[in-house]
Amino acid sequence: MNPTSATAAPPGMNSRIQRLRKLSVDTEPSLSIERALHETAFYRENYGKYSIPVLRALNFYDHCSKKTIYLGDDELIVGERGPRPKAVPTFPELTCHSVEDFHVLNTRDQQRYTISQEDIDVYAREVIPYWQGKTIRERIFGHVPGHWRDMYEAGLFTEFMEQRAPGHTALDGQIYRKGMLDFKNQINSEIERLDFLNDSEATDRLEELKAMEISCDAVILFAERHADLAEQLAATEKNPQRVAELKTIASVCRRVPAHAPQTFHEAIQMYWFVHLGTITELNGWDAMNPGHFDQHLAPFYMTETKDGGLTRDQAKELLCCFWIKVNNQPAPPKVGITARESGTYNDFTNINIGGIDKDGKDGVSEVSYIMLEVIEELHILQPGSSVHISARTPDRFLHAACRVIRQGHGYPSLFNPDVYVVELLRQGKSLRDAREGGCSGCIEVGAFGKEAFVLTGYLNVPKILEITLNNGVDPLTGKQVGLTSGGPSTFADYNELYAAFVKQLDYVVDTKIRVSNYIDRMFAKYAPAPFLSVVIEDCISKGRDYYDSGPRYNTNYIQCTGLGTVTDSLATLKKHVFEDATFTMERVLDAITKNFEGEEFLRQTIINRTPFFGNDDDYADDIAIRVYNDLLAAIDGKPNTKGESFHLNMLSTTCHIYFGKTLGATPNGRLAFKSISDGTSPSHGADTHGPSAVIRSLTKFDHTLSGGTLLNQRFLPSLIKRDEDIKKLGQLVRSYFTLGGHHIQFNIVDTDTLKAAQEHPEEYKDLLVRMAGYSDYFNDMNADLQQEVIERTENESF
């Protein structure tokens, strides 16, 4: 993830979009207590009168009927989660922020959310007392066993659901064919078919279906209120062009989401209302995703541009308006450990562009190209975007994406449908559902519109090695957090060390899964999401909630972080301790304990004389394969509460930074508290043989056994200077994907990175400055030459 914060609007954007973008970028995120006030009043009045699903739906309806409606100047796509752009509601039923939390959020340096003292006072008076002891978070922490808590606090894993609802949802094309009234018909026919004579769950189904119906009405009402406001504004508006726009907005909001959209504009607005509904009902992780948005919009675009009802520029303007709307919704603020592991405003809406369609054909359309232009020109934090490159994807599209990548914003990321479709098939999806699937959030795969694929938290794999080397004790606190698997002196050889590591791994994973399963049932019972359930297939026909195995597929993921760090650490011990006896185990452990102080010779020998992951060296890569396979063995196929299973993916987002902070120095020479490696990427600076070696190392393990891997590849601008270099970048991507890679993302090195490399050379050993017939490592250059390279990078010309 490369958060961006440029304020200068690039040329080419029309003045409306420039103004909307400026407002979005310049507005500081704030907290709105409106939702919490409505909800608390509603719960005080109504708790106990209804079944939980109906209570939740009525609560949602109540908020939709009262919440402040925002319709800003210039807007074409309308609707905000809060009362104004960048205002985020709170969800006290999940986590009730304390007065102290608000003060921290209001004053911290990064990821600040402003809130007035007056609002804090109201919250303290009206909201906090009611929720005391009733929140999902308190109930979870009240339940968890002591050893889970010890592991959690030691940083062995995180728990996504302790303060946000399960999410990672993406939609299929259903909502472009059906309006909420159609869904209501479907719900009612299911209610009529309920068999109270033979079905012991018929009552539960009825309550859930009633809740779904109410939530459809809630979203229709929400849209109607926007139509009303647009008409009111049109009545007093002086500018005839704006009057016409407001009238269009009103008619669009009267049509969708009640009915299926008929135009490109309505289709975008349809999705946006559904998006807002799901993120207002609850605050599921990673917001909400439109899935293959270009494929969903393409039929509208084709028809309307042919009829002359829509021009390419108008379509692009509407997409820009949509993009800015997503940027207006910062992630709900987190607290505690979760704030440390996911400290970002990004709520990870990820637009999938290109790829294949449900019949396996090329999914690229003119809309895909327009979206690439929008990404390049808007240059905003949200939504994230990913480009999907199958063997069927034309080079023209790949090259267009590579040219956006060259801009150096860190996106779009690139995904390989030919691999992730196999991942989904292996997990049991039908071929068609797999092809309609893709990646939401960061890199995790799911069957869009048909699956609850719940990320349960990250696993700190290097930390597991750390406790293995300390007989189950966390050396930072002295607490016994793992098994007593035998101290390092008992390991006769490398295999014994590795066996102890696997034993600890299994223990940690099982501890995490036990609690995850408990949390899953908490959400199923106490925080169902009836509106989300409407738009995810099979929830209606099963009469079951999204959180209660309603969707066609139900997966739980554990995200494993730090493959590079743990591989390099194991390679170090294997080579230097057990094979070459360069250093004794005692000496290495002592050096780690001292954070390598006074042990620079040892540390540098390790860093420079150990085969590390990412160099196409089988010594290290074989260790990585083994670790990956053992992670799979520990996680993959373990039952979840929905009759399906846990799978692994290799995502890290920003958690590798938090995990690094919980981890002492590691045998690979990494200093204490420095971040661990991200995703399945090599450790920072460990890959010194160029990108072709990296992709070879990465494809030695089988990505199709995961639910996603992640490769961040650092790239110097000199490697993508000319048009033919863009083609070569495309060929590198094609090569990685035909070898079996799931995802790759290029971070084009900018001057900030080069300056950081001057400060911390060992983390940037891979920075190779290349020219025809000549190349050298950036770190080896003297300060003057480094300065010259920095200046050349600024001018994009070396």
Next chain:
Amino acid sequence: MHAPLIFDIKRYAINDGPGIRLAIYFKGCSLRCVWCHNPESIVPQAQKLYTAARCIGCGECVKVCSRQALEMTAEGIRTDSERCTLCGDCARICPTRAMEMSGEGKSIDELLTIIEREQHLFDQSGGGVTVSGGEPLLYPDYLFELFDRCGERRIHRALDTAGHVPEENLLAAAQRTDLFLFDLKLIDPVRHQQLTGITNRLILSNLRTLCTSGAQIKIRIPLIKGINTSNEDLQAFAETISALPGEKKDVALLPYHAIATHKYRKLGTSYQAEKLQSPEQADLDRALDCFIRHGLNASVGG
């Protein structure tokens, strides 16, 4: 067989022929260009490189040297070249690779193992192997066997040569080379002699002969301000190249960069050309314009 020492192998080379390539650098050169940007390529023997920026001053190399050739100074390690036998012990113990040996012998089989790791990328991109140097044609037997065996595997072969070799070697190379990257430094023979140590008579006649053989050739010119960027020099390049027999040749201009300076320091020598300057954009435009006027396809880089 007279085998070279190899001083670098570069993966994902994108400026040395078509597609994505693996570039292999042989040590030893027949020219002595004052601006040489790969100074470790000049002599055929192994050399020791010392990178002061990497040295942590642990002194292990001083201890390990059986000849007492090393000394720790305020500026880092100083090597007494009279005593040093280039045994490499210091490089092996050095934890940071501040002390390195440049030049390593490799069997053809070893090279092929490395090459085959890139096969997938070659196939995807239409790339292949580029052998550069130094002057690879100083090792014809080794080079030819390597290229023949690449040829058996249908791997594209590019050869970067300065052309100052016996004509028969060049013609034999043409039997097994898919693309020549032929370096031209200057057309004026007197200044060529002054700046590279040899006249360019053989180079130019070899180039003409090679053209007649039907080989694929791309001309590469390192552009160095004040050395070969005058209108007269550019005019001479363009006239000579456009007069070559056979198809019109593509010309690649490689702008000189002062970035090589510190490599001389690593070798413990000084850079005679430290004051040389990179061409400016205007120089590059002028050069491109001159070649294009002569009907040549010219580009910057690669």
